Amino acid sequence: MSSLHTKTIPASDMPDRPAFNWLEDTGEDADLTVMTRDVTKIYQMGEEKIHALGGVNIKIATGEYISIMGPSGSGKTTLFNVIGGLIKPTSGNVFIDEIDVAQLDANELAWLRCRKIGYIFQSYNIVKVLTALENVTLPMLFAGVPPDEAQDRAVYILGRVGLGDRVLHTPKELSGGQQQRVAIARAFANKPSIILADEPTANLDLKTGE
Amino acid sequence: MAHKEWHIDRLKMKPGLVWQMAVNSLKVRISRTTLTLLTIATSSAFLIYLLTLPRSDDLADQQTWYLMLGLSVLVSAAGVLNTMLMSVSQRYREIGTMKCLGALDKFVLFTVMVESAILGFVGAVIGVLVGLTISILLGLLEYGFSLFQYLQFDWILLKILAAFALGIFLTTFGSSIPAVIASRMPPMDAMRGEK
Numbered sequence: 001m002s003s004l005h006t007k008t009i010p011a012s013d014m015p016d017r018p019a020f021n022w023l024e025d026t027g028e029d030a031d032l033t034v035m036t037r038d039v040t041k042i043y044q045m046g047e048e049k050i051h052a053l054g055g056v057n058i059k060i061a062t063g064e065y066i067s068i069m070g071p072s073g074s075g076k077t078t079l080f081n082v083i084g085g086l087i088k089p090t091s092g093n094v095f096i097d098e099i100d101v102a103q104l105d106a107n108e109l110a111w112l113r114c115r116k117i118g119y120i121f122q123s124y125n126i127v128k129v130l131t132a133l134e135n136v137t138l139p140m141l142f143a144g145v146p147p148d149e150a151q152d153r154a155v156y157i158l159g160r161v162g163l164g165d166r167v168l169h170t171p172k173e174l175s176g177g178q179q180q181r182v183a184i185a186r187a188f189a190n191k192p193s194i195i196l197a198d199e200p201t202a203n204l205d206l207k208t209g210e
Numbered sequence: 211m212a213h214k215e216w217h218i219d220r221l222k223m224k225p226g227l228v229w230q231m232a233v234n235s236l237k238v239r240i241s242r243t244t245l246t247l248l249t250i251a252t253s254s255a256f257l258i259y260l261l262t263l264p265r266s267d268d269l270a271d272q273q274t275w276y277l278m279l280g281l282s283v284l285v286s287a288a289g290v291l292n293t294m295l296m297s298v299s300q301r302y303r304e305i306g307t308m309k310c311l312g313a314l315d316k317f318v319l320f321t322v323m324v325e326s327a328i329l330g331f332v333g334a335v336i337g338v339l340v341g342l343t344i345s346i347l348l349g350l351l352e353y354g355f356s357l358f359q360y361l362q363f364d365w366i367l368l369k370i371l372a373a374f375a376l377g378i379f380l381t382t383f384g385s386s387i388p389a390v391i392a393s394r395m396p397p398m399d400a401m402r403g404e405k
């Protein structure tokens with residue numbers, strides 16, 4: 001189950017930066033953003049135990065662009081959720097900028113999710129009862145950004161993802177690709193340090209995906 | 211060693227945002243809101259009507275009255291609790307998503323509670339008005355203008371208060387159980403709708 005295949009790709013906008021090899025401890029800890037140590041996750045399905053993660057050690061440096069690839073059921077989404085603090089690992093530690101996520105209380109965890117991590121989900125997960133603009137504004141309001149400022153920024157980001165004329169539409173009135181672009185805009189709202197994207201283009205057609 | 215660009219901070223809940231989200235949610239789900247309001251209004255209207263109904267001193271009549279009162283409270287409690295439980299349970303995914311965006315547990319909880327309290331209050335207002343109107347109209351038909359000699363209008367404010375208390379208690383209590391569960395779940399479990 002835990003046959004996780006990982007590949008690193010240097011960020012295209014940083015051609016001078018060497019690819020960071022997570023397999024070796026290069027001692028390049030200065031810019032380390034995410035580190036996991038022996039993370040395991042076991043799902044209990046009735047009698048059966050499913051080992052989704054079997055001791056994952058991963059290091060991700062600041063500015064790095066990493067793709068995690070593997071067949072379905074190999075634990076990609078589980079790793080995504082564990083790093084993002086969305087589920088608790090069965091054992092092991094997740095460090096985000098040297099802070100052990102398990103040590104944080106509910107409020108600090110909410111702060112981390114709000115300010116430092118942007119999530120893009122496979123199934124969009126935008127709030128159906130809110131407009132595109134409100135969806136992007138919400139995390140900024142949680143973060144304490146004044147409403148006017150939050151709205152200006154939300155309009156700007158939505159413009160950047162090509163939804164400038166769709167800001168007041170509800171998810172129902174948007175296509176799948178447009179909904180995912182709202183989700184992408186939302187992930188960038190609070191200028192997070194980490195963007196986690198779980199197969200963000202899996203539900204999109206080839207052209208929009210690119 | 212690594213330098214820290216930031217340190218973990220805490221979030222504050224904004225009461226204004228709670229109110230805004232609660233009202234928005236009621237507006238957007240207008241059909242469900244109307245349905246819930248109708249349930250609460252009917253219950254409190256019937257309660258007020260029963261409480262102001264003329265009563266004889268006959269023991270059998272008294273017993274029938276208490277039985278009706280008890281049954282009506284029971285039936286309306288079951289109806290309202292069920293409606294509220296369902297409406298929150300259907301929102302696990304939304305709650306999980308909001309928690310991913312940094313919603314505090316108490317923000318989720320307060321939003322649902324405020325929403326329920328608004329429903330309970332507005333429902334009770336409508337119910338009390340309708341109940342009183344029916345009671346007075348039927349009284350007029352039966353007793354003419356001397357209706358207030360027959361209708362049980364003493365302690366009327368207390369009776370209205372009871373209808374309000376029942377409405378708000380039932381809605382907030384009904385939604386509090388799933389809301390507490392959903393707000394404490396890890397976001398991903400909530401998004402998958404697991405309990």
